[in-house]
Amino acid sequence: MRLRSSPERWGAIAQLLHWTVALLVIVLIGLGLWMQTLPTSPDKIRLYALHKSLGLTVLALMLLRIGWRGLDRRPPFPAxxxxxxxxxxxxxxxxxYLLLLLMPLSGWLYNSASNFALRWFGLFSLPPLVAPDPVLKAASHAVHELGGWILIGLLVVHVGAALKHHVLDRDDTLIRMLPFASRRNKEPPC
Ligand code: HEM
Structure with missing residues (x-):
């Protein structure tokens, strides 16, 4: 499999970034909604720390993804x-793309405005984005919460569209993002 994308399919790097971010985002949404419902305990604090570290990982991967998108070509839409x-x-x-930058940044902002320390998997510290501030704390929390619901809506549309292409249109839209599936339509894309 080629590292770069071709007119027929996404390359290995684009696929790896896509599926890693997809998996992390599903875990982050589930964890984000669940962890808040838990009673205060050391486990809850550990889950919050895990959520923050995974969220920062998504931010780093999204920056890589945007950079790679600038260098790689995009397979055209199906004919x-x-x-x-x-x-x-x-x-x-x-x-x-916008939401996947906004979610980690609003989380980081919320964490900073709340005056909490931020460490990536306990390995190194990240600086606060702002000084403690109750107004920014409430605003960034609202953005993070609303953004989460908008993200869920967008994911439903995105996954629904991919399945519609695969099952109803029977084109290669989903297949060309899968590492091992072979194409079924050989005519040139538009
Ligand atoms: C792509 C990245 C991220 C996604 C998809 C995500 C998603 C979510 C979701 C869905 C919630 C539940 C929101 C609610 O109903 O109130 C949540 C809560 C939370 N997130 Fe994130 N998050 C991400 C990154 C981050 C980062 C990087 C941080 C901090 C550095 C963070 C800190 C928090 C905190 C502290 C809460 C709990 C808020 C509360 O207790 O009320 N998140 N996140």
Whole structure:
């Protein structure tokens, strides 16, 4: 498998970044919603620390992903895909990128404004983004909470669209993001 993307499929680096971020985001959303419901305990604090470290990992991977996107080419949409669907796909992808930067940054901001220390998997410390501030604390918390729900909505649209392409349209949209599946439509994309 090639490292760079081709007109037919996503390359190994784009696929690795896509599926790693996808897995981390699913874990982060589940953990984020669950951990807050737990009674205060050392385990709860450990889960918060894990959530923060995984969230910072997503931030680093997203910055890598954006950098790689600038160097790599994007496989075109499948042949015959209507313009409105192409526009909707572009909009959904742009919003996903935005949310996947906004979520870790608002979390980091919330953590800083709350005056909590921040360590990545206990290995090194990250500096606070702002001094302790109750107004910023409430605002960044609201952004993180609302952003989480918007992200869930976007993921439903994104996964739903991928499944629609695979099951109903029977094109290669999903297959070309999978490492081991072989293409079923051999005609050139548009
Ligand atoms: C892609 C990255 C991230 C995602 C998808 C994510 C997602 C979530 C979600 C869905 C919640 C529950 C929100 C709610 O209903 O109140 C949450 C809570 C939380 N997140 Fe994140 N998060 C991310 C990154 C971070 C980072 C980097 C930090 C801190 C450095 C952080 C700190 C927190 C904290 C402290 C809470 C609990 C808030 C509370 O107790 O009310 N998150 N996160």
């Amino acid at each position: 015959g895909m209507p313009r409105w669907q192409q526009r909707l796909a572009r909009l959904t992808h742009a919003l996903l």
